[in-house]
Amino acid sequence: MEIAKATPLADNFYLGLPFCIPTVPSHCGFCLFPTQDYKGNSGMQTYLEYLEREAELYAPFLANDRLSSMYVGGGTPNLLKAEDYGRLTAIAEKLYGKIPDDVERTIEGIPQLFSKDKVDAIRAAGFNRVSMGVQQMSDKLIKYSGRRQTHRQVMDALDHFNAAKLAVNVDLIYGWPEQTVADMLRDLGELVDQGVRHITHYQLNIAGRSDFSKAQRELLPSLETTIDMYKESCAFLRSKGYRQATVYDWEKVESMPGRFESPNADRYQYEQNLRDFLHADDQSVTETRNMIGLGYAGVSFPFTWPVQGGPNWSQMNLRNLDAYFQSIDAGKLPVEKQFLYNKEDLKLAWLFQSMQSMTIDLHNYAVAFGADLLHDYAPIFDELHKRSWIEIDAKQVRFIGLGEFFIPMIQALFSYARLNEMRGGLKQIVEGKKIINILETA
Ligand code: SF4
Structure with a gap:
């Protein structure tokens, strides 16, 4: 397909790793992302090889694009062994050339897998930001998700990130089974005290096949309590000097001495690009910020912009892992569906x-x-x-x-x-x- 490129295209480049540690209830009780159960490193190695081959298929389409930010999500990317993180940044460099230092490169993960060795390997591979899916700090409340993570592991991981000079985002959910306003404020307070400068504080999404939706509804706070939680969390974070960037993103411009002092540690470029994908000055759209998602279930929005007349579309990669592999073996982009806008x-x-x-x-x-x-x-x-x-x-x-x-x-x-x-x-x-x-x- 011929892509109109009169407006410069800057890419949010996403790599998806599908594997997660199985939990009871499944999918951490609340998660709606397509994932695959982790069965060991050999499956991960096979997957990485296919991801590298998929990137080769994409290379001709991205030849003139600029890398604006990189994000590795999933799934649970920090299931990777320490020696494999460099393969992820190498994929981006093959497509976009050497990555300038100021380009945000984020990798997601869960607290119990962020060991010191792994965090150091993540930094050495060129990542400058981590996003840790904590969801609940309380050892009692996290049990509803079946996750085996502890409060201690969250605190240790934050120390490792700080020592490695990695910027950090922490995800927390409110509206969790049996959670009270006081529980929520205690969790937020701990992150504030740790000097975390970006907090994603989002409401539990009750939908579809999740266990929280089907089996634990009676444990969830009422709508009134959830609204209270939103209001109380806003008031609390504002009182601590955080700025609300979105309904759920909170940023702290000033760092605490000795904690997360790297430049732009409050900023979240990847999210900012998504929100401002038709970036305009007074006269015209000056840059189109695309989303290019590779890997199992990867999502792309390769937009041009309306004045150029498109084409503009979104697409999702295959959510059947064998089909994803077969498509790449056949030399075809592993796309499951496209929607033309x-x-x-x-x-x-x-x-x-x-x-x-x-x-x-x-x-x-x-x-x-x-x-x-x-x-x-x-x-x-x-x-x-x-x-x-x-x-x-x-x-x-x-x-x-x-x-x-x-x-x-x-x-x-x-x-x-x-x-x-x-x-x-x-x-x-x-x-x-x-x-x-x-x-x-x-
Ligand atoms: S670890 Fe993260 S991606 Fe995996 S099932 Fe749990 S919430 Fe979803």
């Missing part, structure tokens, strides 16, 4: 990302889409305004009060009409097939 879809994708930061830049929208946001979605903005969930001035729409908490639902509201239209389309296809069948048998 029309202009309305691109607007919705941009709005979805903007809303994450609780503001929508009216000028940026006008520059990117040649349209007036408030006019395009007038009935929704009227309703949000009536409820005092937004403030509007000449430059931006800002979500306030309960409007912040309900952003995920407001995002669904914006896409509701388009989703129904597409579902109608699917129904029409099914109806159409029925008609063809009837005609054929008549």
Whole structure:
């Protein structure tokens, strides 16, 4: 496919490692990501070889792109042995050339696998940031997830990161089974005291096949308590000098002496790129920030931008590991499905990302889409305004009060009409097939 490249393309480059330690309940009780049970290092080695081969297939498509940030997620990437982290940064360097020092390179993992040796190997391989999925600090509450992690391991890992001069993000979940507001504030307080400068504090997502959703619902805090948790956590983190970058991202610009002092340790470039993927100045979109995801279930958004007329699409790699391997053996990109965006879809994708930061830049929208946001979605903005969930001035729409908490639902509201239209389309296809069948048998 010919890709229009009049606007420079900067890539968020993602590598996915699918393996996780099995838990009871499965998938840590809450996780909805596609993963595979870890069965040992030989499976990991096979997978790494295929990941390297997939990158070779991608090379011609990325030849003119610039690496803006790199992120290794999963799954549980710190299941890798110390000697293998360099293979991940080598994949990025093969595609993009030598990586400048200031490019953010993040790797995710779970606390109990961040041993000192491994953390040092991660640093030596060129990573400058880690994202640790802690979720709960309490040894009692973490048990609901079946994870075998301890509070001590969380604290030790933070010390290893600090000694290795790695910037760090810690993920915590609120709305966890049996969690109280006091539990939540204690966890946040411990991270603040440790000098952690980026905290992702997000609400438990109760959905689908997860054990928390199906079997532990009665243990979850009520909606009222969860709203209280959101409000209390915001007040607490603000009082400690943190800035709210999104509904769930908290950044501390000032470092504590001797703790996480590396430049930009508060910043999260990968997330920032996602939120600002059509980066505009006063006149035009100056850079398109793409998402290129390799590996099992990797997701890509190789957007151009609307004025160039596209194509703009999203795609997801195969979620069947054998099929992923077979596709690469056949010399084909291991893509499971693609969705081609029309202009309305691109607007919705941009709005979805903007809303994450609780503001929508009216000028940026006008520059990117040649349209007036408030006019395009007038009935929704009227309703949000009536409820005092937004403030509007000449430059931006800002979500306030309960409007912040309900952003995920407001995002669904914006896409509701388009989703129904597409579902109608699917129904029409099914109806159409029925008609063809009837005609054929008549
Ligand atoms: S370790 Fe992380 S990716 Fe794996 S199942 Fe648990 S939450 Fe999901």
